[in-house]
Structure formats: C-alpha cells, structure tokens
Amino acid sequence: MTVRVRTLDELLTPPAAGSSALSTQEYFVNMGPQHPIAHGSLRLVLRLDGETVKEVIPVPGFVHRGIEKMCEKLNPRQIIHLTDRLDYLSAVMNNWGVAKAVEKAANIETNGRIETIRTLMSELQRIQSHMLWWGVLGMDLGAYTAFLYAFRDREIISELFEETIGARLTMNYVRPGGVMFDILPDFQEKVKKLLKYLGPIIDEYDTLLSGNVILQERLRNVGVLDGKKAVALGCTGPVLRASGVPLDLRKLTPYGRYGDVEFNVAVGSKGDCWDRYYTRMEEIRQSMRIIEQLIDSIPEGPVNVLRASARISIPEGTYYDQIETARGVLGVMLVSDGKSPSPYRVHFRSPNFNNLWAVTALAPGWRIADIITIQSSLDLVIPDIDR
Amino acid sequence: MDAQALLQAITGVNPAAQERPNTNVPAVQVPVAGLHAFLQVLRDDPRFSFDFLLDHTAIDWMADGKFELVYQLFSTLHGHTLMVGVLIEREQPLAPTVSDLWPIAEWQEREVYDLFGIPYDDHPDLRRLFLEDDWTGYPLRKDYQDKNMLQRPQ
C-alpha cells in the first residue's frame, strides 16, 4: 500500500539557488484567487523561471458550495435552480441537463413545443455565452473595446431572456416536464430581428479582433493540444473540437430538436488557441443557423406536461445523462433509492472541471502572458469547476 | 455495438462482471480485485476502445457499509458509453488508481478523495482538491456532521 497524502505546502518549497553568483532561481507566484485573470476565484500557482512558466498547479475550491450535498435534501424540481449557479453562462442548458435526466429516469414524455422552445433558448444562450467569452478574451489580451462591443450585443439577448423568463442570468427556466413560461407572441419576430442584426455584427467582430495581426500572433501556435491528449485529459466542448475530435452530443445523440435541423460541427485542425478561438466564432454562426431553421416551426401545445404540483418520483436506480452546454459535456448522475422524493446522490460531471486540467499540460514552457491566452481560450467558469 | 452485445463482450472478457440493474445506460458491476487490469482491457481492446473517461465519482451506500466507485466510459471511436460500478468496503476504503490509464482520472480521483475520503493506491498527487488541507471529515459521506451546516426548518 503506497497511499501518500500530500498538502499544498509540500509542493511549494522553493528550489535552492545555484552556487554561482550568476545562477538564477525559480520562484512561485500566486495567480489568484483575486486576480484579473481569474474571472471568479481560481488560484493558479505558477512555478516560474524568469518569465517562463515551468509548472502550473491549479488550486480550485474558492467557490465550492457543496451543491451535490445540498441536492440530496431537495426534490428534483428544486435541484434545477442550483444548476443555474454552476455554469451561469449556460444556465438554460444546465437546467435542461437535469430536467432531461429526471425525465428519462421518471419516464416523462414531453411534446414538440417544449423541445423546440428548449432548443431555441439553449442556442440563444450559446450565442450569448460565446459572445461573453469573445469579449473577455479581448479584455484579457488588452483589447478592452472588444469586451464592450460584445456586451453591447449580448445585452439584446439578455433583454430577450428577461422578457420571456424574467431573469437575465440565472434563468431557472427548463424544468422536468416542460418549461416555466410560454414564449411571448412577439418572441419569434424579435428573434428574427436579432438574427438579422447579429449576422453583420459577427463579421464586425472578425474585422475588429480576429484579423488583428497582434491577436493572431498571440493565439497562433500557442498552447497546442492535440486530439489524443485532449481526449486523455477529458476535455469536451469547443476545446476538444478545436483539437480535431468532432464530439458534439447534439450530433452524436440528438436530443431536443437537434435531429431535425441542419448544422455543422465546427472542428479545428491543430488545437492551438487560434483554433479554439475560431471554433467558437464558427459555433455562433451555426447556432444562428439552428435558430433560423426552428424559429418558424414551433408546434402548438402546452408548455408543461406536468401539473405544477405533481410529484415526480424517480424509481430506484442509477441514471446518467448528458447534454452539450456551451463549454462541453454536462453529465448528470442521479441515484435514487426509490423511497424519498429527493435523490440519494446527485453528481454533476461539469465540463469546466475537466477542461481546467488542460492548463497543466498546455502552460509549461510558455510565458506568463500565454497563461492568460490559454486560460481565456479554455473559457473556464469557475463556479462550475468548484460546484 | 449495441448495449446487449457490449455487455456480452464484456462478460466474455471478465467473467466476474455482472450487469448492473436499474440504469438507463449499459452498466456493469465488477469486483475491486483486478479492476485496473479490467479497465485497461476496456481501454485498449479495439472492440471497446474506451479512450475517454467522462466521469468518475463515488456513492456512499451507508446502510450496506459500502462505497461504490462509478466510472463513466466513452469511446470516441465507436460512440458507445459504459458505466462501471465497483463496490468497496466503507471501513478502511482503498481503491486502485486509474490515472495511468486516463490522465484526467488524477483529478477526478482527487475530488473523490476530498469529498469521500477514499484514498487511491499509487496515486501520484493525492491532495485535497476543493477543501483546505486541514479540513476534518469528508462532506459527501452520509454521516458527515458540521455545525456550520444549517438545516432547513421544516
């Protein structure tokens, strides 16, 4: 038996200085938990040699709230609102992930209208999420204007959500057996207007940032993650697809209305930061395509097949289901003992938790500034890592 | 390979594997002895080629005195998934590490160690992940007590 439990302090002993007067010494630097790059509270301990990064030790847990423990005391409907607070930038998709798992476990059939609305909202949210990422990447690289342009346009989608759902960020919209509210009569019209506006806007983003020579220099050939390594490191979502692995659950196991629509999976070739950048830019366009195809074909029907007070009982067993959020595969594992209304155990396979560790493989050998690029290109949401 | 054929092929490889009941995905239950070798076969055999460890976590079956380790495997080649459940003793738990098969397991196992207190044999870097190093107790165990944990008034 060779179990050896270590502590962080053990890892952080500075290496000894050389004997020569000119020899250099490696040193540790804390990036975070409060650091402009952290976008939340993530601590990265860097072992540096001058500007060159030798090792990255991520220390998560600064927003660990114990959601999995809390879920053991809540019924399936109440779990939904906690999933908003995991990856708040793909709140609708997170809700849907849990709702889908519960529906599969409890054998609840939904109708076409519900699935269409869920798909539409998810894709709108995906666009919104990628827009925020684009702006934040610009801000991290020093182009602050990009951030504000992205937020200018993101605000339109936020308002659309607020009209329909009543919240801008934490939606709590999709629930087992349906969605919370029906869409408004002018929803379709507004979405069409939005799509018409977004087309040229995404091209403007390209002229503002993508074509910039400094940005290309910063992103190209930096942090190359090949497909094999990405799979071994458990990366999903745009990070994995940028490495050339076309794993998209929307295509692989179509759920919602994804089976009925035509869209392409954006796949990179090399797996560097630029590929991750452009994969996401392309995904925005593909999401717009999906919305375009669905917006005119929303079937009639009720938006909730269950009564609001209906008790959802999950039969005894272990259920696993997954969904493609804006950042990768969200897996939901529900374990029920068949007795109490709340599940016996809930586990979320969060995409960011698994994507985070790519930093440890990508960063060594690059400069401090490249850590910023790499972390931005992974598009991490810290509360989703910590849960 | 559909679920039935997959399960049959797996029983062919490891006779000790049983089908895990009450799941919505193909699932097997194997004993902890020989787990590492079994998972290695699942990864390397071209019929299975489970090159992707989607998820690894644990379930605390306190009434039975067992922990159950759950591995969610996925194959990017064939596109099929498999859930592997392993029961280990709740008293003095110990599990073999699979971080040499799938590097991501290193951190997923650290999470399980942090929240369940299941140590892993030969793990390269077994540390607390989310909680501080000096935290006492393992919060996802069913018998965890904490005075900071407010109970919802009924």
Next chain:
Amino acid sequence: MTATSLTYFAIAAAQGAFKNVTVSERTAQAFADGSWILAIVYIVVALGGLAALVTLSGLVLIYVERKLAAHFQCRLGPMRVGWHGIFQTVADAVKLLLKEDVIPEKADKAMHLLAPFLSMMATVMVLGVLPYSPILQITDINIGVLFVTAVSGFGVMGILLGGWSSNNKWSMVGAMRAGAQIISYEISATLALLVVVLFSGSLSLAEIVQSQDAGWWIWRANGVGFVSFIIFVIAVTAEINRTPFDIPEGESELAAGFHTEYSGLRFSFFFLAEFINMFVVSGMTATLFLGGWMPFHIGAWAGFNGFMDLIPPVLWFTGKTSVVIFLIMWFRWTFPRLRVDQLMYLEWKVLLPIGFVNLFAAAVVVLYNLYPFPILVP
C-alpha cells in the same frame, strides 16, 4: 502689396526678432543688466508655468482619455462631476491625495518613497526644453535632443526602483519588463531622432523647428522622414508603456504591474507621469517631424500661408501635439497587448534594422541634397 502679405511679413519679422530668445536667456540677460528682481520674476514665472502645465496637462489628458475611450466604445464616460464630468479628474486627484499611503512592511522604505518622484522628475525635466512657441521656451540647450533622450531614459529608474523596492513578485516582474522594454525602444527612438538631426544639422530643438521653415520633415525628405516618424511613434508608445506595449502594467497579467503596492498620492504620481509622458513624447514628435510651432505652409500660396500665420504658434504646437496624442490613445483602444518576447522581436529584428537602413538613406538624402523642396534657410 496686399494687407495679407504685409501681415505675413510683420509676423515673420516678429518671429525673427524673437528668434532663440528663451526664458533662460532673458533671465541671464536680466542678471547681466543687474536687474535681479526681473530675473527672479522670470524664474518664478517659468517654474509656476511648468507646474501649471504639469498639473493641467495631466488632468486634462486623463479626462480626455476617459471620454475618448467611452465614445470609442459606444458609451458616455464620466457625466456626473460638472458639465459632462469635466471635473472628474479633479475629484480623482483630491481623492487620491487624501487616501491612506500604505507602505508594505517588508518594502525598502527609502527607495519605495523615492521611486514615484524619480519617475515624475524625469518627465518634468523634458518639459523645460520643449519649444512651445518662438518666445515660449524655458531654455534651449544646444544639445537639446541628447538631453531629452538622456532624461527620458532616466524615467525607467523610477519604475525599476518602485518595482524592486515593493517586495512583491508581480511588481518585480513588471519592473523588469519595463526596464527591458524602455531601454530597447530607446535605441529605435534615438535612431529615428538622428534622422532629423541629420536633416537639420543641429541638436538644438529650437533650431530643429527653425529648419522646418520650408516644410515639415515628415513629408519633405522623400519618405525617409515619414518612415522615421512611424518608427518614432511606435518606439515612444512603447517607451511610455501604453497599449499595445503596456506589458509592464499589463492589467490582466500582472494585477497592476510595477505599481501594485503603491496607493494614494504615490500611485497618482505614477499615474500622472504616464499621461504627462504622453504629452512630452507627443510634443517631441510634433517638434521633430511636424514642425513644432511652425504654421502649415504650401509652396507659393502666399494668401493661404498668410492666413495660417495668423494662428498663434502656441496653438499650432498644441494642435499638432493633440493629433499625436489622439493617435496614441487610438492605439490603446484598438489593439490587444503584445507578449514580452514579441515585443523584443519587434524592436530588435524589425524596427532596429529598418531604423539603420533609414538612417543610411537619410545620410544619402542629405549628402546629395535630394529634397523635393530646397532648404530656404541657409
């Protein structure tokens, strides 16, 4: 002879009369004449003017920057303090003055206290030799160009000291970056500057302005001047640590860079120094390449030229400086930041070779007198 031409000649005569009469020369003259009260008045006025210039340009530039950035980004910018937030920077200054001055316990106290002032001093000293107009120059040194290069290079000492003495690793990294960057780009800036020195045949800033009588150096020397103008603008943008070369502060990388541990008044010195630096380098660019206080003249259009002469030289100087400042601000709100090795690559492998070739071309131009317009002033 028309009235316009008369005015033109009158102003030209006036300019000739005041040529090279700087404040320091007047003071020396007053001392020589024995009227030492007048001399002291000159000194006090000069110092007061300098102090006013420092404060005013700093405050105005920060306000302009914030407002400009806001309008680049489809927003309003400061709106609450005064009309359109015009006193916003005054409020900021008062707040910063009265903020607690934190000195980290393990910092090197003397150095920590000294650094912001060093940084500020280097900037202010350059203001003394800039020719704002033919009569408005505090002193004209015959090696003015050398003085400017030397003193502005001194500013890096403040940054280095500040970063080192703070006893903070981020500060240290920032300071080291600043040191490498500023000293590297100094070379390119000097090479670009030497081109103008070659053209005008003088190291004195006032004489450099005078030499652009027939046309500004940016467009008069068959493209050589333009290339060196571009090199100079890039190099000075790097020297004053502005985006895309703001890696010493790199907010998303180093928290706040070399001034991470500075608060209150001392931080405001660094902050202010950055903006006054911008004014200084823009003024230098205007003086060297855009003809300083010289009005804009076109060949034989006497009427047009006469009209241009009516605008006072100080306004010409300010206007040209503002154009360069706007250019530098425009850079900041458009470009992402360079990485530290890309920054060095740009300097040593791109700008420096071009600078040398350009200097050689300038020598050829001067040697064979290849100007499209002949130099009028002998």
Next chain:
Amino acid sequence: MVDNIPGIVENFPGGSILVTTIDSIINASRANSLWPLGFGTKCCAIEMLMATGASHQDISRFGAEVVRGSTRQADLMIVAGAIVRKMAPRVRLLYEQMAEPRYVIATGACSICGGPFQYNSYHIVHGVDEIIPVDVYVPGCPPRPEAFFWGLLALQRLIKEGESIRRPDIRRKPVMASLPQGITMDDIQGEMRRLLEEQNVVNVAESAENKIWTKRLKEWMRKPSSKP
C-alpha cells in the same frame, strides 16, 4: 466656545468632528471617484462588474469605471457572489490590504446571507458581513445592474453626508438598497433620507457581539418546529 456656534460642530457618537466646506468637497470627491476592485466570485460578477461596466449601463458615468487589479489603489470592494469558507480569509486579507477610506458593497443574496446555499451547505459563509464590514447591501440573485447603480448612489450619498475622517472603529449602519415592487422612487428617497438623517453610527466593537441579524437567524433556526 466653538461648541456654541450652531451648525459648525456636529457631535457624533465617539467623537466630535468638524464638518466644513472642505469636508464637503473631500466627500464629494470621494463619492464621485469610487474605483472598484476587480474582484468577483460568482454569477453576480457578470452582472456587477461586467454588465455595469459595459456600454448599455455604463458605470463610468459615476466615475467608477477604473477597475483596479491592485487592492492598494481600489476604494470600493464589490463582493459579488458567494463567499465560502476557503475564500473567507482571503476576502478579509483583501479588505485589509485596501487603503483607507474603503467601502464595501455586498451584492446578491449569496453575499448578503448565503442565498440559495444557506441551508445544507457545509462550505458557505452566511453573509460576507461575518468577515468584513459592509456599507451597502444590494439584494437580488443576481441584482439587475440598475439595482447595483442604486446601491452605488446610496453609497455616494452615505459618503457625501458622512464625515471626511472616518475613525476605523466607528462606522455607519449599513444601508439596504433595493427596489421592491409597488414602492415609488419618492418612497425610497424618503426612506433613504430618514436612514441618513438618523445619525446611524454604531460601534463595531460593541456590535460584533450582538450582531442582530445573525443572532436572530440562529435563534430562529434553533426553534423547534411547530408542525408535528
């Protein structure tokens, strides 16, 4: 003698402070130049630090868009999001690193009381005011950017009407800045005025022992349930 002149010397509990024109200038400067610290933990950070800074809402109108990465240069700490027990010592450290005068706005349910994570969570801190003193609370989950601006304006008024020299152990009672439904702007302004005029100054050292909200909450928790 000075004490007899009305309106010049105002007595505050814990010491007399001269309130003059200079004070009002200083306070106005401080109120209009609140540079926030770039610090966010959770969902609220998107709304509080990003959306408010963006073009649509534009926090720069209030002169507060200069987000500083360094604690030394920041005046305002916006606690945006849940604080957990691992983060708590770091938040305290950040607060102590900030130079006086420093202000804290707690936004969102999580930082006010723990929010959705109040029950059954082993790692949450029940409100950031258990760690650092808070000046203004902005409820919501997350609050809209407009609600945050209301909180910012409330803080500006607090600063403008307060004393320019703040004794470290004395601070004003915090203000709850919220816009519930059915209440007009006039009501809120009236309430704000009342709160501000009440000379709500409390001694931190004393109130640390009997923090009214946490105490009541805990009592309520311990109360045996009435239902069988």
